[in-house]
């Protein structure tokens with residue numbers, strides 16, 4: 001059955017009428033941004049982000065930009081790592097196929113991965129300053145890998161001239177929110193997903 005779904009900001013004046021009219025809140029999500037006001041702010045951000053990448057490199061992992069040749073590993077990591085991830089109607093993650101991953105570069109996406117003895121264990125992908133998604137293999141979580149690949153992606157975006165970075169996710173996914181906060185993002189928007197009772 002196709003449910004009637006609305007996604008609106010928590011400040012939207014239509015919200016009370018929708019709830020009174022038979023809609024339930026079925027998910028909450030956030031939007032966050034990092035604005036770099038000037039070149040000095042960009043330089044400070046770059047130094048902090050490099051330290052996150054260097055920390056996992058010191059632990060023996062390689063962090064580098066992903067290429068079309070990494071597509072099979074990207075699809076496999078994605079397929080193996082999303083089973084337990086909370087989502088909302090506003091933040092659904094469709095698994096990345098090998099074909100999609102191969103097309104990332106051609107479609108203006110840049111991805112950065114962390115490799116443990118040659119195996120891809122985490123990645124962050126985005127387009128311009130917009131973060132797409134971050135994923136780390138369940139075996140490698142909680143060791144700074146997510147932060148390092150996110151920092152690598154942010155570094156490349158900032159070095160390419162982006163001064164406004166954005167990210168988003170499900171509120172229930174506290175790890176993802178904690179992660180983006182530790183690399184400098186600030187939550188600026190909260191979104192609610194509503195479906196008819």
Ligand SMILES: CC(C)(COP(=O)(O)OP(=O)(O)OC[C@H]1O[C@@H](n2cnc3c(N)ncnc32)[C@H](O)[C@@H]1OP(=O)(O)O)[C@@H](O)C(=O)NCCC(=O)NCCS
Pocket residue numbers: 081082085122132133134135136137140141142143144145146147148168169173174175176178179182
């Ligand atoms: C979210 C995710 C990418 C985090 O990756 P990770 O490598 O485990 O994260 P890191 O080790 O780099 O940790 C960065 C911060 O996240 C938070 N964090 C990470 N693991 C956590 C855990 N198990 N419990 C609570 N907070 C955690 C912490 O705030 C940590 O900062 P700290 O080390 O200073 O305390 C990973 O859990 C994952 O792949 N989840 C499934 C996919 C997903 O939800 N992606 C995000 C949506 S785009």
